[in-house]
């Protein structure tokens with residue numbers, strides 16, 4: 001049973017789509033696609049959870065059901081105590097949604113006017129609105145473009161504006177679908193630290209869908225992995241790493257070219273001029289490795305590469321032999 005601490009409660013939820021395919025003159029074939037199958041999880045108030053999976057896994061379908069714009073074919077859903085499809089309007093005041101690059105801002109208006117409209121729609125008290133806006137403008141560095149019409153903003157600026165609009169009413173639960181996709185480095189860093197801080201300080205519950213392992217690393221202790229509409233993993237990111245094994249890559253730029261480095265706990269897999277690639281187990285920290293390389297070699301620069309979400313899911317599913325998707 002969910003308690004008052006439960007922000008999102010999903011029990012045995014299923015969503016099917018009926019597909020009709022033309023197979024010849026006057027002939028149509030009907031099939032049923034199970035976009036989400038028997039999905040169960042709960043998210044406690046104040047948690048930030050990564051919701052991962054490859055394209056077509058069922059992530060957007062889940063979020064649309066949590067918002068209330070899609071009705072489940074079966075099972076039970078509650079968000080902040082409400083049934084999303086039946087109590088959509090009441091729930092709308094308590095949740096925020098950021099859906100990829102589809103912006104909820106008014107295209108021809110300056111950002112500031114869009115925020116003002118959000119204030120009126122959500123009836124945010126003026127004092128709280130001013131306090132939130134000042135804080136968000138500062139955290140997301142909106143100052144230089146808050147008076148610019150949305151259509152003139154870069155993708156990263158627009159995303160920072162969209163996130164501001166979603167968080168202005170102090171929602172209890174926020175769904176973010178690919179909030180950092182295609183963003184420049186500055187915007188990505190601003191968005192990540194904003195989410196981290198808002199979750200920590202305000203206790204906002206956040207469900208984050210992303211293909212960027214950097215987002216997950218920085219923001220989510222807990223991850224859920226979905227594929228073919230089924231939950232394949234729900235637990236700590238470290239446990240997922242440990243379960244799938246796998247490796248991470250450290251790319252090192254040295255001041256001079258040299259033979260492959262010899263570093264404990266890692267293996268050089270490629271050398272190209274002054275650049276070398278080392279692989280090390282994904283469930284260990286990169287920190288000791290970085291220290292050793294820095295102490296013993298003429299280090300100029302380095303980056304740690306995360307395994308792609310697709311690789312993680314593929315490994316998870318080959319180790320666990322989860323059932324194949326159902327169509328029929």
Ligand SMILES: Nc1ncnc2c1ncn2[C@@H]1O[C@H](COP(=O)(O)OP(=O)(O)OP(=O)(O)O)[C@@H](O)[C@H]1O
Nearest residue numbers: 017018033035053054055056057058059060061062
């Ligand atoms: N309205 C619809 N009608 C028919 N099939 C649909 C509909 N919406 C989604 N699907 C199908 O349901 C499955 C899950 O789609 P969904 O959009 O939830 O995946 P996703 O995990 O969000 O993928 P992506 O990362 O590409 O956004 C896919 O096979 C998709 O084609």
